[in-house]
Amino acid sequence: MNYLILDPSQKTNSGEFKIxxxxxxxxxxKVLQKKEGNKIKAGLLNESLGFFKIINISSREILGSYTPIIKPKRRSPGIHLIVSVQRPPTVEKILELAGVWGVQSLEFRLATLSRTEYLTSPVWKEENIKEKLILGMEQGGNVFLPKLELGFVPPGKKISFEKKGSISEIVTSSSRKFFYLDKKGKFIQESLSLEEKEYSILVGPEPGWTKKELExxxxxxxxxxxxSSSVLRSEQAVSFFLSQWENSLPRVRRTKS
Structure with missing residues (x-):
């Protein structure tokens, strides 16, 4: 944890924050070895970066005050990640990466070769998703929580999953500026003009895109x-993309984001 991300729901009636x-x-x-009176770098969700000062510590809670210092801006152009359903550990890594970097939104949708047995995992529960996003945000010092959407309803005890919209279906029904990750494509510097305010990036499943999807x-x-010239795991592809994307931005845009 490089920053403690505070949620407005943690705020008490007296104005302090309760952890x-x-x-x-x-x-x-134990790790930061903080005591009463110490300060921690912190951020208020979707608002600001500043400091959290510890007022009181007990075995069950930490009470402190928050002082905002700066009001950061969202990254621009905005990135929307549309990720095909992956194995649960991969999903957790992608959630943390999205939180670290500060993507504008993150969608998980079914591709043709997505494995639907992954949909039974507790990773898709709202509280688990938010926890992983916050962990990434605390690592990267990003206060903006990515908007999240699931392109399916996870299965219940007596019902199978329900698909809301596959990757192929959303690209044919949306006017968004899409790109898809593909080993045979062009490098970022050759393919992105950076003229748009937002870009939507499609990340395929482990087996890759089908011929029908590519068509x-x-x-x-x-x-x-x-x-890369190498075959990347899905979480590696997301990491490679975000780092190469940031490096391709004009420096004036990077410093303002």
Missing amino acids: INPDRIIHIL VFRKSNISGVRL
């Missing part, structure tokens, strides 16, 4: 983006 998450309490006390992309004038 009750056991993992964060242990980290603050849908072609007919929709969606270009492929190449990240």
Whole structure:
């Protein structure tokens, strides 16, 4: 934890913030070795960066005051990640990466070769998703929580999953500026003009895109983006893309984001 991300729901009637998450309490006390009166770099969700000053510590909670210092801006142009359903550990890594970097939104949708048995995992629960995003945000000092959407309803005890819209379906029904990650595509510097305010990036499943999906992309004038000459795991592809994307931005835009 490089920054403690505070949620407005943690604010007490007297204006202080109450930390009750056991993992964060242990980290603050054992790893950071903070005591009453100490300050921690912190951020208020979707608002500001500043400092959290510890007022009182007990075994069950930490009470402190928050002082905002700067009001950061969202990254621009905005990045929307549309990720095909992955195995649960990969999903967790992508969630943390999205939180670290500060993507504008993150969608998980079914591709043709997505494995639907992954949909039974608790990783898709709202509280688990937010926890992983916050962990990434605390690492990177990003206060903007990515908007999240699931393109399916996870299965219940007596019902199977329900699909809301596959990747192929959304690209043919949306006017967004899409690109898809593909080993045969062009490098970022060749394919992105940075003239748009927002870009939507499609990340395929472990087995890759099908010929039918690639044909849908072609007919929709969606270009492929190449990240490496090697075959990358999905979380590696997301990491490679975000780092190469940031490096491709004009410096004036990077310093203002």
